[in-house]
Amino acid sequence: MSYFVYILLNNVVPLSLLIALGVVLQRAFKLDIKTLSKLNFYMFSPAIMFQMLYESQLSLKIMSQVLLFFFVFFFALFGAVEIVIRLRGYKAGMRSAMRNSVIFYNSANYAIPLNQLVFVGDPFTLSIQIIIMMMQSLIPNTYGVYSVNAHRQKLKDTLKTILSMPVIYVIPIALLMRGFHIPVPHPVYISIDYIAKGFIATALTTLGVQLGSMKWQLKLHDVAISNVLRLCVGPLLGFLIVLAFGFHGDMAKALILSCAVPTSLSSVLLAVEFDNEPEFSSQAVFSSTVFSIFTVTFVIYLIQFVP
Known part of the structure; x- marks a missing residue:
């Protein structure tokens, strides 16, 4: 029991306190969620993505293994949620909202500090989580934008929206600059560092x-389904895939942990930005964060028992 309490107090509660602070600020000052959403999409998220990729020590072997795991896991999870969507007979907007609440998980502002706390700042496990974060930043800014707009927007307009997302440019730029050892001008990097440090908060x-x-306006059945798929089915699939590929040690543990985190803030940001089931998306994020x-x-x- 003491081990559970230690994990709770040192890994999960610090993140929850920042979320609670946002609730208090909203109640006191009625902040503009649209402005905050744009700041996250267009400033904080690109900055931390660039910094982490540029500074990371990613080997080609580790990157290929993690990407293989990620794509198998992603499509397995996508298949699981698609079965539920068809059984429930959701309409277009709700279909994309349910998918997003399950396949987009909090791989950055929840999983990265969690990874660093669990593995005590291990750069190897951090590099694994950074690769997961990279994909979980790229997919919401491409497929995620498409999914919430496909049923109500022309493809040309949706593609235009996707191409306006800075993360899709930041990822290849950061990897290329790191690969070719291109230095970032010091004053520019100081600014990037300041912005990146503000991302989690x-x-x-x-x-x-x-x-x-x-x-x-509670949607208990739908939210419960989303939570079970994200918090229970997700790590179970992660464990089975790790077992199938024969991964072991800290890599296996880090990959399984990456699958267990709650629904991503990006699902709410997409829902708010494009007015696609924001109530359900918010409830899914809130409840999955609590139950996580x-x-x-x-x-x-x-x-701890994974070999």
Whole structure:
């Protein structure tokens, strides 16, 4: 029991406090969620993505293994949620919202500090999580934007929106500059560093602001389905894929942990930015974040027994 309490107090509660701060600020000052959403999409997220990729020590072998795991896991999870969507008979907007609430998970502002706490700042496990974060930043800014707009917008307009997302340019630029050892001018890098350091606090506070501004029209069945798929089916699939590929040690543990985190803030940002089931998306993020206190703690406990 003491181990569970340690994980809870040192891994999960610090993140939850920042979310709670956002709720309090929203209740007190009625902040503009659209502005916060744009700051996350166009400033904080690109900055931390560039910095982490540019500074990372990613080997080609590790990157290929993690990418293989990610794509197998992503499509397995996509298949699981697609079965549920068809059984439930969701309409177009709700279909994309349910998919996004399950396949987009909080691989950055929740998983990165969690990874660093669980593995005590291990650069190897951090590099694994950075690759996952890279993909989980790229896909919401491409497929995610497409999914919430496909049923109501022409393809040309949707592509125009996707091409306006800075993350899709930041990722290849950062990898190329790192690969060819191209230095970033010092004054520019100082600015990037300042912005990147504000990402976790701003993103978690934004989530709190959205939660604080919700109209609580509960969709208990749909939210519960999303939570079970994200918090229970996700890490189970991760474990099975790790087992199938024969991964072991810290790599296996880091990959399983990466699958266990709650629904991503990006699903809320997409829902708010493009007015696609924002109530359901907010509730899914909120409830998965709350329940992750227990499920993530349990997963962290279990991965200690992974060989």
